[in-house]
Amino acid sequence: MNYVLAVDLGATYVRVAIASCDGKIVSKAKERVVREGRENAIAKQIIKIYENLIEKVGKVTIDKIAIGSIGPLDMRKGIIINPPNLPFEKIVLKDPLKEYFKADVLVLNDAVSAAWGEKHFGLGRDVENLAYITLSTGIGVGVIVNGKLLLGKDGNAHEMGHAVVNYDSPFKCGCGRIGHWEAYASGRNIPRFAKYLAQTMFKELLNKSILKSKIVNNTLEARDVFEAAKKKDPLALKIIDELGKVNASGFANVINAYDPELITVGGAIALNNPKELVIDPILKYLDMYVVNRVPKIEITKLGDDIVLYGAVAAAINPPL
Numbered sequence: 001m002n003y004v005l006a007v008d009l010g011a012t013y014v015r016v017a018i019a020s021c022d023g024k025i026v027s028k029a030k031e032r033v034v035r036e037g038r039e040n041a042i043a044k045q046i047i048k049i050y051e052n053l054i055e056k057v058g059k060v061t062i063d064k065i066a067i068g069s070i071g072p073l074d075m076r077k078g079i080i081i082n083p084p085n086l087p088f089e090k091i092v093l094k095d096p097l098k099e100y101f102k103a104d105v106l107v108l109n110d111a112v113s114a115a116w117g118e119k120h121f122g123l124g125r126d127v128e129n130l131a132y133i134t135l136s137t138g139i140g141v142g143v144i145v146n147g148k149l150l151l152g153k154d155g156n157a158h159e160m161g162h163a164v165v166n167y168d169s170p171f172k173c174g175c176g177r178i179g180h181w182e183a184y185a186s187g188r189n190i191p192r193f194a195k196y197l198a199q200t201m202f203k204e205l206l207n208k209s210i211l212k213s214k215i216v217n218n219t220l221e222a223r224d225v226f227e228a229a230k231k232k233d234p235l236a237l238k239i240i241d242e243l244g245k246v247n248a249s250g251f252a253n254v255i256n257a258y259d260p261e262l263i264t265v266g267g268a269i270a271l272n273n274p275k276e277l278v279i280d281p282i283l284k285y286l287d288m289y290v291v292n293r294v295p296k297i298e299i300t301k302l303g304d305d306i307v308l309y310g311a312v313a314a315a316i317n318p319p320l
């Protein structure tokens, strides 16, 4: 029997799996992504992880390779150009892997790959119109419309984390532009937004808040806000409510653009916190922004492996 190789290349971890042609993962491993070396350093790391895996499962024939990766991509060349979250100008994936495995290599955006994984292995199996949204260090979106996975000319379709949620915003996004969804609600930027809210709209709550010293000392992390909200800290609950508005406007942009029947949500923020603090505040405010009929919104059941499952699905059933 022949196999496929699936890769999830994130900003922190690279996950590699060998899967059978019917989609069963037979072996997988996760490592921290190398952050130095030449443009083929990550391809070499992937090969090394594969060689470690086959020491356990024995030699296999790899028919096809698919990678769900951080962007921005040049999908056809199979390279990543100037990724904001990894210290490489260029990451070359396709050519070195193709040469080593003598197999076709497909490189997709990670959230796009996740949407394909949801369609094949997750909650989207019976659905033709699906969006996957990851709320994590950054915010990413993958969309299937009429059963077709949307890719774009270079594979960078729907960079919705950079959708504008406030045109007159005080916040600059990591990409350098202003008012983007990610600039408010990504794991990296929640602390800045929280501090802003604590010093403007909710000043009177700051003194009594368990978040006060972290806000004042600039050591606040996104997880602190959720932890404080779980303890019913009034300031944290207000911040969660405002995040609900921002996320609702982001979700509404996705719903208004693509008209999905199901949205599944993943990423560390969604997976590691109670639904009441992530999804419910979005549902509370969605009607303020959305024009189309509101779809079902659920947390993905594929968890941290969703991009990897997407890569398995893409290797077996290429979306091109």
Ligand SMILES: [Zn+2]
Binding pocket: 161, 162, 173, 174, 175, 176, 177, 180, 182
């Ligand atoms: Zn941006």
